[in-house]
Amino acid sequence: MQHFTKAEIRHIEDRYQDFLKVIKDKFDEGRLARIEKAFRFSNAAHHGIKRKSGEPFIIHPIAVARIVAVDLGLGATSIVAALLHDVVEDTDYRMSDIENMFGTRVSRIVDGLTKLSGDFDAKHALTLKKMLMTLSDDVRVILIKIADRLHNMRTLDSMPAHKKIKIAGETLFLYVPLAHRLGLHAIKSDLEDLSFKHKHPEEYEQIQYLLHNQEDKRNYLVNEFTSPIIEKLKEEGIDCKVEHRLKTSYSIWQKMQKKAVAFNEVYDILAIRIIINSKKGISEKRQCFDVLSIVTDIYKPKPDRIRDWITMPKANGYESLHVTVMGPQGHWVEIQIRTDRMDDVAEHGFAAHYRYKDIRNFENELDPWIERIRELLQSSDSDAFEFLDDFKLNLFSSEINVFTPKGDMFSLPLGSTVIDFAYEIHTELGNKCIGAKINTKLVPISHILENGDQIEILTSENQSPKLEWLKFSASPKARGKIKNVFRLEKSKHTEKGKEIIEELFKEINAPFTSNNLKKLTAHFNLNNKEQLYSEVGMGFLELDDVKDIIGKKSESKLVKYWNITFGSGNKNKEEETPENQKIDKKKPFLLRENQDNIKFSLAKCCNPIPGESVVGYLTTDDHVIIHKVKCRELEKFIANQGEKIIQAEWTKFKRQSYLTRLHLQGFDRMGIVNEVTTLISKGHNINMRSLKFDTHDGIFMGDLFLYIHNTNDLENLINKLRTIKGIDSVNRVENLED
Template sequence: MTVDPQYNEDQDAKRQLDEILKNCTRCQSAEDHRLIIKAFELSMEAHKGVRRRSGELYIMHPLAVARIVGEEIGLGAKGIAAALLHDVVEDTDYTVDDLTAIFGEKIAGIVDGLTKLEGAFDQTKSKQADNFRKLLLTMVEDVRVILIKLADRLHNMRTLDSMPDHKKYKIAGETLFIYAPLAHRLGLYAIKTELEDLSLKYEHPSVYFDISEKLKDYRTRNDQILTRFSLPIIDRLSHEGFEFDIKGRPKSVFSIWNKMQKKSVPFDEIYDLLALRIVFKAKPGIPEKTQCWSIYSLITDVYKPKPDRLRDWVSVPKANGYEALHATFMGPDGKWVEIQIRSERMDEIAERGFAAHWKYKGQQDKDTELDNWLKQIREVLDNPDVDSLEFLDDFKLNLFSAEMMIFTPKGDVKVMPKGATTLDLAFEIHTNIGYKCIGAKVNYKLVPLSHELKSGDQVEILTSEKQTPKYEWLNYVTTAKAKSRIKEAFKKERKAMVQKGEVMLEEALNQKRLTTNAKILKKLQSFYNFPNKEELYYKIGKKIIRWIIFQKY
């Protein structure tokens, strides 16, 4: 008796569903299970008979995306249901209205957002920028849209082998350009690292395999060093009553390649390849930050630290919510070893990013930098005049930027992208402070608007009611928020000048008993070589052209 292969595949799909239900920590109720099963059954029916390029049943893709969303990102039942349905509207006869009727507005809204993003980067650059703006608009409304999109992209990258070479190259480039930085900004470090490594594998396969082999060999040779290095730390921490896990933290292929490119050095000269991570169970009643520093102090009793390699993200977390203490120590074999110190909560936020951030949000009394970042995006996108292409460029710059901490006169901390100026900070505090800014005091010294800030600076913004925005300010700012606000001010001013110029021209022509008409406007445009009448009105409004010159008309 032969077994129907279709039966086996269907059984495999059901097994995948069982795994999703078993491993979802945030969907244990019967109602949650019913919702996920209902979404699976509809998706299975909708994609029936359809296969992926690799030859497997299409339903295996939404199932894989749902597993990533549940297990690697940590979303709940609605997020998993939306992941199972994410291609239904795009690829089948079901509509958003159908999904609204069956699953409600929330899930249908997420699927609708994902459908709008499908093929977002297949068009011309300006169209891509427009679509990217739509992606961000959807993200600030419901961040699950971008989390599911990242899971979708991750599974596509994991199964990219079945695609033709030109498609592999295009998808890898697109992933590195926008999806990996977004995963980084949302704190999804594991996903960001995998996306980067897979992009490198398909864009520069020989480089990828060369570094992978060298890394494998390096680990084999140095595993014993890490073990010897770890033993005294394990003894010391255990003696002090810490419950913890300590393990090697392999550097990613992409991060090594990136360092080699930036520093123009060979593989053998990258010195922080040895790394450990300590994840501890927080003791009740003692702040986690204090416990991180206690562990650091205990390690310094055993090994000498490298002072310039201490990174404190427990006092001021990164803008994507990341918290940890990073330090580098000299080991007994004359090799530097980097150690990351995190609590279990910090570790979950580091690995699962935004989803874990919301899980712990109730324990904090104020908005995090991640909330502030989303607010900033919403503010910039709320301005209908923002040019999508310019916004994409500015936003990309801010996605990639390293961060620095700036202190206000009262000691509050503002996290700014590296390279930000005093004027960027003024707009970061408030739009009107930006418009009225005349300079600043940095560490009690007067500096101009264009002064580039450094991490740790204490800055007092100086303002004057007489100050108005200047067009050249665009040369002094680096953040998307500051650029969009300056452009917005000039669009308003320009509109007012155009209206004023139109009135002035009409009055000047009335004195000559003439009325504004297309013939006169065309003559004036031609005489002054202006591309349109709006430019003419603007120059008259600004009094660059005076009404006396119209006498010949």
């Protein structure tokens, strides 16, 4: 252990005193003494230990404690736990020492925060389970964990590039949904933007530049829009503040990706917020609706865009009135109307309840959510990826409210079906469900429910769960119950799957070897051969292309496997093809044509092509799957097996071409299809596999399936296609299925 310099010791003391200034008026002497004791103990325990950035480690617990106190508004117990949260993991002290010195409550929170020993990356799902088990005892475990992650994200610059991608991806996959579910809007936005900054630095900088560039114009428009509202509110004697907020860079980028639009076409970058200083003795709901009436007298509302989250708050406690109105510039503008209390809850979520309600009542409100989490945890033998998927689904989905015939209300994820509702009420009702009646109309079990539906479940004693139910079930509870039924038969499915694959290998004269099994496992993005056998046995995978996948490809097919080598980017090194090349995770992983040492495949979920930002996922020692950096499937791997993520870069690919799909839309006219095909035939680097066009009422839509060498060729083609008269939009589609 090294000793700190005088300057470092002074730096630690200064940071702690700055923290004390922020909290000293909030607590009595007894609580401040507990915080002081925790700091002194933690400081001594971490003495001589430094972070990757080079600063003393204790700076991190102080920063986390500040987020806990200021951003979350939690009490002294939480601050003490935050100051101590890394002591057991990083020093020689044990949990019993924490309990003896600071009591059972603090030690239980610290235990929930302490990571499992060993390889944290590989056990992330188990660590999360441990956290969630503690959640039922004390929700502050999760809140402090999110604060810990926020500070780690704020200090990510000192980490190597592959670690940044891993941590940013993990944050987007797990911690952002957690913050969303707990209503921590401000922290969720911070986590999203910080993850975006490190995962997609170029896109982040571009959006920051565009936002800064339009700031003056935006401020002018805001003033023009809000002036008549502010004036009228003053006339009516309503005490409130009118402010505006920008969509986060990440939200803007997501919208650009999903809708395939440019920055200037994202119209809801701005939202106006009216925060009422509520009067005692008058219902908050009535005060908000009075303001809504004033706003809609000035600007005409969009009829289908009035949202009342006050009468029926969101599951995370969010309350507000939303209305979209037509502004003077001819753009739709969203206005959010809420009281000061509602605004505090909207920004700080469940944490704000500590300031407005008795803690016990507040934790009772969490009971339904905790109960759902408990049900997920009970399936302890489930695959870690499965657990993460279901858990995330439970966190991040928008919710609908539906009713039983007696009028009891249930909240379900958006997109839920009849079978989800049946399992929500009772397991046996789900197992025996054959359909439902909604508004006296018979509907099948796959029918998607809408907000406000009143549902009567229909059952039959002859019914039993079917595997295909998983295809249309949206709630983690239903999916868990269905999987449990078939998990009992897992060994039978595994044996059956093995037999099917062995038989298939015989048919195509391929050896039943470990290497060939690895290729299949990698192709389907699975973890191991047992999972491969099980998925095949249950009929989840189609094995039509096995011959191609294991290497016996015909010339006309898209080649899925390539060979790669690694190096520092030096041109001379690129010419070498050393044998037994080892993967250096700290250096970019170069993807090249025609190398024989290590193979890689392109992920089917996102179909990357040379020139795109990609990373590699190491499925085995000698096989890598290449994903786009923005691939959603990749987030799952990052969250659970981040240590297997490596940087990857393309070299020049001149010979090999990749199947790509473009979707075209526009106004139909004579000869437009001929112009499109002529343009493509003139491009020397592009070959067309097929095209499909359809017209209806003067509008045409078409799909082009092309073989492309790299992103430059693709971008050039897209730009040329957009110049053809009548074509309104040209977008790349990742899904290559017809």
